[in-house]
Amino acid sequence: xxxxxxxxxxxxxxxxxxxxxxxxxxxxxxxxxxxxxxxxxxxxxxxxxxxxxxxxxxxxxxxxxxxxxxxxxxxxxxxxxxxxxxxxxxxxxxxxxxxxxxxxxxxxxxxxxxxxxxxxxxxxxxxxxxxxxxxxxxxxxxxxxxxxxxxxxxxxxxxxxxxxxxxxxxxxxxxxxxxxxxxxxxxxxxxxxxxxxxxxxxxxxxxxxxxxxxxxxxxxxxxxxxxxxxxxxxxxxxxxxxxxxxxxxxxxxxxxxx
Numbered sequence: 001x002x003x004x005x006x007x008x009x010x011x012x013x014x015x016x017x018x019x020x021x022x023x024x025x026x027x028x029x030x031x032x033x034x035x036x037x038x039x040x041x042x043x044x045x046x047x048x049x050x051x052x053x054x055x056x057x058x059x060x061x062x063x064x065x066x067x068x069x070x071x072x073x074x075x076x077x078x079x080x081x082x083x084x085x086x087x088x089x090x091x092x093x094x095x096x097x098x099x100x101x102x103x104x105x106x107x108x109x110x111x112x113x114x115x116x117x118x119x120x121x122x123x124x125x126x127x128x129x130x131x132x133x134x135x136x137x138x139x140x141x142x143x144x145x146x147x148x149x150x151x152x153x154x155x156x157x158x159x160x161x162x163x164x165x166x167x168x169x170x171x172x173x174x175x176x177x178x179x180x181x182x183x184x185x186x187x188x189x190x191x192x193x194x195x196x197x198x199x200x201x202x203x204x205x206x207x208x209x210x211x212x213x214x215x216x217x218x219x220x221x222x223x224x225x226x227x228x229x230x231x232x233x234x235x236x237x238x239x240x241x242x243x244x245x246x247x248x249x250x251x252x253x254x255x256x257x258x
Contacts, residue, residue: 001137002136002236003236003237004234005135005234006038006231007037007038007039007040007041007212007231007233008040008078009232010042010043010194011195011196011197011223011226012026012043012198013198014043014198014200015049016048016051016200017048017049017201018048019057020064022046022047023047023064023068026046027072029229030072030076032229033229038079040080041081041082041163041194042080042081043083043165043194044083044094044165044166045083045094045167046082046083046084046196047065047084048085049167050117051201054092057085059085061086061088066099069082069099070103074103078101079098079099079134081096081097082096082165083095083097083110091124093123093124094143095108096108096141096143098132098134098141108132108141109127110143110146112148112149113125114145119145131159138160139159139160139161140163142162142163142165143166144168146164147166147168147179147180148175151255151257152257153183154187154252154255155187155188155252156252160190161192161234162184162189162191162192163194164183166193166194167195167196167206168195168206169205169207170206170207176193177209180211180213181213184214184216185215185217187215188216190212192210192211192232193209193211193212194210195207195208196208197227207225208226209223209224209225210230211223214239215239
């Protein structure tokens with residue numbers, strides 16, 4: 001088990017439906033990572049932007065973008081994680097892919113699809129809980145719109161880290177800031193949010209605000225509204241001490257999710 005987890009959040013603009021160009025641009029951030037980095041997080045649909053045309057850009061789990069993630073993960077000896085449009089058995093998924101340095105892969109398919117943009121028509125909903133194990137940390141993976149549904153992220157499995165990757169637009173950025181902090185507080189867990197910046201082909205503006213919060217909702221680091229790399233160290237012992245002193249999770253309600 002690793003007591004300290006060194007995480008990196010990449011906040012960047014994304015070129016619309018241009019996977020090769022986006023991968024090339026992201027590589028410039030990879031080159032800035034410190035040698036002790038454990039995992040680097042990329043925004044939602046980091047290779048294409050939030051497109052509702054997956055038939056044009058979606059890849060398989062053996063496609064170029066996943067192979068690229070594996071190559072960089074092995075080269076840097078870090079886990080590389082972010083959301084990609086994936087095609088599988090004739091269906092499309094907004095998939096949070098986590099690639100380890102040894103080549104092993106975990107994934108979570110977005111459960112709450114953003115219906116105002118027609119995401120429910122373009123992509124299938126996920127069915128798994130999105131919880132993985134990494135270096136002794138239990139990590140809960142979530143994507144963008146999932147942030148608005150607290151029951152889906154409720155910490156009933158004692159996970160240690162909650163992560164949201166997103167394309168969250170400017171008009172609702174106050175909700176992003178508020179809900180990220182709320183998820184950290186109510187679940188008594190380290191919480192990360194990785195958003196993009198720039199604009200897309202649908203004239204949506206993205207202001208970033210990628211950030212990391214501790215179990216009490218204190219901000220540990222933020223990229224604000226500029227492109228860049230935010231690196232934060234999370235200490236599991238600190239989190240366990242908070243949970244021992246303030247055992248709010250012991251009083252949580254039981255429920256059945258349907």
